[in-house]
Amino acid sequence: MNIPSAFWLVPVASVAALGMAWFFFRQMMHEEEGTPRMKEIAGHVRRGAMAYLKQQYKVVGAVFVILALVFAFMAYVLHVQNPWVPFAFLTGGLFSGLAGFFGMKTATYASARTANAARQGLNKGLKIAFRSGAVMGLVVVGLGLLDIAIWFLVLSYFYNGDSMALVTITTTMLTFGMGASTQALFARVGGGIYTKAADVGADLVGKVEANIPEDDPRNPATIADNVGDNVGDVAGMGADLYESYCGSILSTAALGATAFALNGEMQLKAVIAPMIIASVGIFLSLLGIFLVRTKEGATMKDLLHSLGLGTNVSAILIAIASFIILYMLQLDNWLGMSFSVVTGLLAGVIIGQGTEYYTSHTYKPTQSIAESSQTGAATVIIKGIGTGMISTMIPVITISVAIIMSYLCANHFDLSMNAESISKGLYGIGIAAVGMLSTLGITLATDAYGPIADNAGGNAEMSELGEEVRHRTDALDALGNTTAATGKGFAIGSAALTALALLASYVEEIKIAMIRAADEGKIFVDNLGETFNPATANMIDYMNFFQVNLMNPKVLVGAFIGGMSAFLxxxxxxxxxxxxxxxxxxxxxxxxxxxxxxLEGKATPDYGRCVEISTRSAQREMIFPSLLAIIIPIAVGIILGVAGVMGLLVGGLTAGFTLAVFMANAGGAWDNAKKMVEEGNFGGKGSDCHKATIVGDTVGDPFKDTSGPSLNILIKLMSMVSIVMAGLTIAFI
Structure with missing residues (x-):
């Protein structure tokens, strides 16, 4: 296989991203950490975070070894699996874990430095926090593209000359997404349980019962709370978006290999196109990162504008670059495909803006939640739930329009629904997901910035820095709440597009599994009693063979189970x-x-005991929900077959996507409603209104930081498990 010279941009971009991440890390480490008290607090948080992560990786490592052995047994004994899958699965988990580890290591060193920089000015604090967040963004995209490039080169070498080489290579590469998804789910669930256990404990007893400020050093849970921000919102988020990023690129490559299977040269271009778009996105993300700065005395709108400038410039430039890239590749219908990329980018921007509207306290929805605190906690909760439910409308409609437009742009607006039209349309949906995630380097920087700013505020409070410094860190923290909510909306939206592309990739994996079974002598007979040839059949033939339609009770039952899985x-x-x-x-x-x-400040709380409680609870509680996401697709595949799995994935996607948006936005709105009261509105800190919003924020904590963001991983992990287990599903036909 002659690999085009354009492909080499992929490993170059990955190395550039990792190099710049290292540069930003070293730049941050050269800044002063502050007073001895600031260094002491940062040290407590750093040790607690690393101790938790070490323990989590032990548990996850054991799960990975067991699953890798299961895949090896399926591949080498049962012959229902590609022999590369166990290794691809392990590397996916390893790189996903590394992304989370490096991001968290940076965050734990950056928080005190951000607080110390805020003593000098708001702009310097923003710059350190944001560029430290950029380390996470660049590590994720750098490791993701490096993993993709290595596997593509290795598999191209071994499958060179195979008539189905690119289809086999891309579907095999998809399986390392399961490793990344599994690691991400454990990281998100475990980290989410850890951080919210500490946060709820700190808020309910410290702020409501003892009436002491947030992050007060007298609160025993405050160190665990700050540790939790890092293990949940940084390590968990990094692993999560690493998987989204890789999943979108790999599923699009797999769809390209199928859509252009009859034209070898065009097929190769379609496979590498999403990789090259992502590579150029890295360089444009770097440009956006350098544009982020602000002025002293900046308002929330000024701060949002500063971050928006970087992300919007990057998005506009990648939209323009996509036209140039696809034109230079001479990809079939390059103009339509380019508009599919733009559709994905626009969808990401609209979802982000919609999330900002419903979660920022500069807009009416969150302001009305804060206002409802005048009648107590119950009305705060009711108003927050209602706001979260209403907020699902913009993302759902946006994603729906993006799916239709990217599909039609990619297939010349062909509504005939023939096999070729469907394949190219699905490729368009996949490349729209790549477009949405192409600027992940800077998008994730704005998300990772949030917990760094939050920890900086905690450090400033516990170190008893001046009121002016605390005011600056509060401004950075409130901005972080909005960017975190925006980032979650963005991640959930990209998960919906990626999961849809994975749904089509599942059919391709079923095809490969059936061809493998047919080569070993298995004969497939359709419902009319005629022999079915998997090698020559197209996607419509497969849908007909497995009777994937709404009149098939297996599809309906699968859809119900998928919807239930999200709520369960x-x-x-x-x-x-x-x-x-x-x-x-x-x-x-x-x-x-x-x-x-x-409470008089004369004795030191036992911080270590609270850290230990959170760690033990998270490790124990994360295992069952995470394993459930693996077990359900396998069981449905064995019992209900391909039709049941297709229903499961559709049901899980629709219910999971809507529920995830609701929970993330409701939680973000409650949090910022509390911040609005703390700024002096409706009685300010310590008032009855403040206590009511604290209750709302406490209810919203697991919404936005545990269950909500974990759902987008659940959606993709169920798809990934179904793809990896396709051979086993076919074995039971």
């Missing part, structure tokens, strides 16, 4: 947070009761 998963993770938080609340109350002098 949320229920389990919310329950886990509740149990862990209850233990934390009891521990904080015990320390206030038994350690004399804590």
């Amino acid at each position: 998963f949320c229920g389990l993770t919310m329950g886990a947070v509740g149990r862990a938080a209850q233990t934390m609340v009891e521990e904080v109350r015990r320390q206030f009761r038994e350690i004399k002098g804590i």
